[in-house]
Amino acid sequence: MGYTVKMVADLAGVSVRTLHHYDAIGILSPQERSPAGYRVYSHADLERLQQVLFFRELGFGLREIKTILSDPSFDRRQALRGHRELLCSRRERIERLIGAVDGTLASLEGGSELSEEAMFEGFDNAEYEEEARRKWGHTAAYKESRERAEAYSQDDWNDIMQQQQTILRDIAGLADRSPDDPDVLDAVRRMHNLINDRFYACPLAMFRGLGDLMVEDPRFTDTFDKLRPGLALFYRQAVHAYCDQVQGQ
Amino acid sequence: MGYTVKMVADLAGVSVRTLHHYDAIGILSPQERSPAGYRVYSHADLERLQQVLFFRELGFGLREIKTILSDPSFDRRQALRGHRELLCSRRERIERLIGAVDGTLASLEGGSELSEEAMFEGFDNAEYEEEARRKWGHTAAYKESRERAEAYSQDDWNDIMQQQQTILRDIAGLADRSPDDPDVLDAVRRMHNLINDRFYACPLAMFRGLGDLMVEDPRFTDTFDKLRPGLALFYRQAVHAYCDQVQGQ
DNA sequence: TCTTGACCCTGACGCAACGTGAGGGTGTAG
């Protein structure tokens, strides 16, 4: 009526070493030992292992799992809700990364020459539109912004492009200031407003993500650095400062 | 015209220690040193750091990054495509986890008593339907299965429930066999077909996810273990074996 | 000129969650 390590390992799909480890850190110590010192797991041990693996799969650390399982008064719902948040943010992050990879792939495959005016070309293509729709397609803000954007004429677009260039040059001129200098923040805010229209009322998180992209994606950094070396990094810092400020309000 | 460690660290948003580390493992060694032995980073170093951080953000290991950056003949597109796949599977995994957390939260908040017939109740509620729609709502298989499911009468549902119970009992009776025993695999296949109808033609990945859920979620394990202790684990193994077999074909 | 205080350096240990031997005992089937 007892299981050996190997049996338990095969049943649960973990390694023997893992069970040894769990024993060593006291998260799952078999209640019995054979005369020869062999670990003998009971059915109760198996159940506990199930719980351990469940929480491990959810991404909890072993230390946390130990307290969760040992302290019955522990608020599991609280822990699970907190963990859900964590998972959601991870998912968002991964979606951003996939977007970034797609963008880089597109630029690698589509040839490497990009004119200066095409700086924001990447934001315009179907890929980003698709991603934006996936993420915020269900919101009212998306619909409204979409309609606004569709009403733009070619002249309007050109105008917007010029505004972008102007703002970027403003920021380049302010690159000696602190990233949270009021003038810098104001320029970033103008950029945010502009992108809001094109990007369908993007939330702060996305705007911040775009700021990060500037630093990560050669398409942007190259162009930024033509304006002024190090500008991409500065812009990202400014975007972060701006987001923090807005969020803090 | 050089940057100190601190300056670079603040610019790029990493720690000084990180830069030391990158120097130590040879991924980013500043070209110059001051007479006192201080690291002096050039603008080219900053650019390289940008690349490093870009790939790091994408989840590449430092070892990989080193080869990517040092070997210009390295196929970045290949690497990026492979990495995209990895990210997608991670995203799927996280979505499954969120679903599992939601299910557990629901069961914790909705009271803990579940009748034996309600074993698959969890698969029936709006939450799972919502998730299924989010994930596969755009596929033709979803639509077809959905229509089929909507045409079922109450009697049909009862019938399906009974079939489920029967299959589970079959599997319980086969729990002494190997998880990849043909009889076991056949029973699992029948379960898959059954769930296909209720679950809108779920792909293998989801079916496998359900198998995992059996082991992780107390709602299922409790009921399984009433039929036979350890059955949940066995069922999961069988599901994995089945999925591997089908996938291998 | 001396002293702060903010920098810089190089080791070197610590962390999470195990993987991977090394070296040696146990148990059972042929």
Add this chain to the structure above:
DNA sequence: CTACACCCTCACGTTGCGTCAGGGTCAAGA
């Protein structure tokens, strides 16, 4: 009696840094 499949306990390796410890460097102010 001998394989061979298990079991045990150390104990070091892995990844990407965090965190001291112990000790130089440099610019500014008293």
